[in-house]
Amino acid sequence: MIISEIIILLSALFAASVLLIYVERKLIAAVRLKKIARVYGLMQPIADAFKLFFNETILPRGKTQVAFMLLPVLFFTSIVACWAVIPVDEGVVLADINAGALFLVAMFFLSICLIVVIGWASDSKYAMFGALHSVAMMVAYELSAMLAIVCVLISSGSMRLSDIVNAQAEMWYCLPHFPMFVVFFIYALVRTNCPPFRMSESGNISDGEYSIEYTSVGYIFIAFARYVNMLLMSAVITVFFLGGWLPPFEVELFLLIPSVIWFGLKMSLCLLIFIFTKTAFPIYRYDNLVQFGWKMFLPFSLVWVIAAAGYTLVSATGKF
Amino acid sequence: MNNATDDYLYIFFLVCAVFFMVLAVIAVSVLTGKNRVRKKYSARENGFKILDNVYSRLDLRFYMGAMVFVVFSVAVIFLFPWATSLDTIGFFGFWSMIVFLFIMSIGFIYGLRKGAWQW
Numbered sequence: 001m002i003i004s005e006i007i008i009l010l011s012a013l014f015a016a017s018v019l020l021i022y023v024e025r026k027l028i029a030a031v032r033l034k035k036i037a038r039v040y041g042l043m044q045p046i047a048d049a050f051k052l053f054f055n056e057t058i059l060p061r062g063k064t065q066v067a068f069m070l071l072p073v074l075f076f077t078s079i080v081a082c083w084a085v086i087p088v089d090e091g092v093v094l095a096d097i098n099a100g101a102l103f104l105v106a107m108f109f110l111s112i113c114l115i116v117v118i119g120w121a122s123d124s125k126y127a128m129f130g131a132l133h134s135v136a137m138m139v140a141y142e143l144s145a146m147l148a149i150v151c152v153l154i155s156s157g158s159m160r161l162s163d164i165v166n167a168q169a170e171m172w173y174c175l176p177h178f179p180m181f182v183v184f185f186i187y188a189l190v191r192t193n194c195p196p197f198r199m200s201e202s203g204n205i206s207d208g209e210y211s212i213e214y215t216s217v218g219y220i221f222i223a224f225a226r227y228v229n230m231l232l233m234s235a236v237i238t239v240f241f242l243g244g245w246l247p248p249f250e251v252e253l254f255l256l257i258p259s260v261i262w263f264g265l266k267m268s269l270c271l272l273i274f275i276f277t278k279t280a281f282p283i284y285r286y287d288n289l290v291q292f293g294w295k296m297f298l299p300f301s302l303v304w305v306i307a308a309a310g311y312t313l314v315s316a317t318g319k320f
Numbered sequence: 321m322n323n324a325t326d327d328y329l330y331i332f333f334l335v336c337a338v339f340f341m342v343l344a345v346i347a348v349s350v351l352t353g354k355n356r357v358r359k360k361y362s363a364r365e366n367g368f369k370i371l372d373n374v375y376s377r378l379d380l381r382f383y384m385g386a387m388v389f390v391v392f393s394v395a396v397i398f399l400f401p402w403a404t405s406l407d408t409i410g411f412f413g414f415w416s417m418i419v420f421l422f423i424m425s426i427g428f429i430y431g432l433r434k435g436a437w438q439w
Binding site: 002003006009010053057058059060061069070072073076077080081084085094095097101102103105109119120122123124125126127128132136139140142143146147149150151153154157158159213216217218221290291294295298299302305306309310312313316317 | 374
């Protein structure tokens with residue numbers, strides 16, 4: 001029973017990321033007026049994976065070989081594990097734990113820590129500095145994203161993700177908490193390495209990616225983890241801010257459509273915005289982005305949390 | 321399904337995922353033929369000889385950022401249970417957290433003045 005659920009989840013993630021890679025290439029090509037393969041292009045990611053699979057695995061000569069081999073696995077697992085708590089439909093979730101939001105935050109932290117360790121275990125300066133740069137970037141936006149989640153928790157009063165979705169029946173949280181929605185969306189862009197924040201693999205410093213030392217299978221898992229992460233971030237945005245599986249209005253016509261489809265539609269909307277951001281925006285200077293995260297986003301989201309908590313208390317009790 | 325079972329389910333899921341990935345990675349790295357050329361095993365340095373290893377000195381600002389992040393993330397984690405139980409703890413809990421956040425923001429302003437994010 002549970003094993004079949006796990007297999008369904010993993011194969012769905014695999015199929016979704018293959019589709020996502022294809023759609024991303026197709027859209028980027030369309031924006032840049034290039035032509036790429038049609039439906040058979042769907043085979044391209046699979047072919048790439050097969051080709052990488054038969055490459056040679058090169059381990060660094062050092063004391064970090066075991067860590068070097070295990071880290072992509074752990075990194076991939078820390079991202080896939082988040083999917084265990086994401087409710088796709090009413091009751092369609094692997095583990096609807098009562099601290100779902102906290103679990104997600106913990107896993108986000110874990111994957112960030114693992115990036116540092118990947119840089120350390122690679123035993124290469126380029127990997128190390130790439131890891132440090134991308135982690136410093138993620139860390140600058142991580143706290144404001146956590147505060148955005150806190151705003152959602154204040155409104156919903158529960159950390160269980162299905163409760164959070166059900167609490168949005170009257171109004172999706174992207175409307176009352178719109179600035180926090182923007183903050184969390186930008187955090188998602190940072191985590192998925194979309195270009196305004198794509199330090200780790202950008203243009204003239206393209207050597208500075210943390211996965212530079214990885215070949216063959218290790219690289220497959222790191223690259224795969226990136227696309228699973230894109231899917232994950234869009235699902236998290238959907239659950240926290242876009243009302244999960246709920247239709248936008250309680251109209252008969254909308255209720256006819258299965259709620260899983262609504263979830264998928266909202267996820268694809270987020271993914272499309274990610275991909276268009278990837279094509280459309282230039283890369284900004286690194287120090288400006290880090291300072292922006294710390295000096296603008298963090299104070300602003302703190303003020304928003306206090307305001308949201310005060311408003312909720314005053315409207316609940318009716319007194320100051 | 322009760323909560324305890326659910327917890328075990330996702331832990332089981334985690335372990336399963338780790339296990340299969342480890343198996344795949346190790347099997348491949350063992351099974352593929354090795355063509356041992358010495359150059360191949362050196363770290364990437366854009367074709368230059370390696371002068372220094374990774375574990376040399378780093379820019380101090382990375383440490384500053386990491387320290388500030390650790391302090392603030394611990395503080396922000398406190399907000400999670402506070403946010404979910406806001407209706408039971410009422411105004412007393414609210415003002416307690418405001419005091420806590422005020423102390424936290426003194427640290428933030430100190431870091432700002434010291435130039436922790438000045439690159």
